Amino acid sequence: MAEPARPREASARRFRITAFSCAAFVCGMIGAAYASVPLYSLFCKVTGYGGTTQRSEMASATVLNETVRVRFDSNAIPSVPWTFQPNEREVVVRLGETRQMSYRVRNRSDREVTARATFNVTPLLAGGYFNKIQCFCFTDQTLKPGEEVDMPVVFFVDPDILKDADVGTLPTITLSYTFFPVEPKKTPVADAATDNQASGRL
Numbered sequence: 001m002a003e004p005a006r007p008r009e010a011s012a013r014r015f016r017i018t019a020f021s022c023a024a025f026v027c028g029m030i031g032a033a034y035a036s037v038p039l040y041s042l043f044c045k046v047t048g049y050g051g052t053t054q055r056s057e058m059a060s061a062t063v064l065n066e067t068v069r070v071r072f073d074s075n076a077i078p079s080v081p082w083t084f085q086p087n088e089r090e091v092v093v094r095l096g097e098t099r100q101m102s103y104r105v106r107n108r109s110d111r112e113v114t115a116r117a118t119f120n121v122t123p124l125l126a127g128g129y130f131n132k133i134q135c136f137c138f139t140d141q142t143l144k145p146g147e148e149v150d151m152p153v154v155f156f157v158d159p160d161i162l163k164d165a166d167v168g169t170l171p172t173i174t175l176s177y178t179f180f181p182v183e184p185k186k187t188p189v190a191d192a193a194t195d196n197q198a199s200g201r202l
Helices: 007-047 122-131 159-163 189-201
Strands: 066-074 082-086 090-094 099-107 113-121 131-132 141-143 148-157 173-181
Touching: 066 082, 066 099, 066 148, 082 173, 090 099, 099 141, 113 122, 122 131, 122 159, 141 148, 148 173
Parallel strands: 066 173
Antiparallel strands: 066 090, 082 099, 099 148, 113 141, 113 173, 131 148
């Protein structure tokens, strides 16, 4: 018959199991943080979660006289040293009307910064009727030190929003963007050496 584990050995075993579990949890959270933006993009596109807008390749074929107010919000987390704000805080558009607006972005730091924006629309039910023809979201944006650019958004609100009893009276729709940092892609050492040799032969 096996001898029961001594109290000290049992305590040490529990400690090792707990330490291993904590380390695995931390590693998992770090991995999730780096993958959060692309995973969020995929999740929203598949499920329509969180006021995800629709993507359209062309303008609406119908334009109505009914209007809706669209507001624009901008955010950048502290690790993205950018000034980021809409050039227009809000606009009034007719349903089905194609409208272009833009966000002004400036890199306040003394280094090159790459970031990527996620977005959402509120109220959430309006997201299914907010169609973007052109957008900078979910695409890496790189700004050099002090660089300032305008990033355009082209959109329209689908007239079918009037047929949705759950939306009720036409709401004020808010389109909100948030920039997250993205680590720039590094050229492998071997490839860089090959490129330098090729450049030297030219």
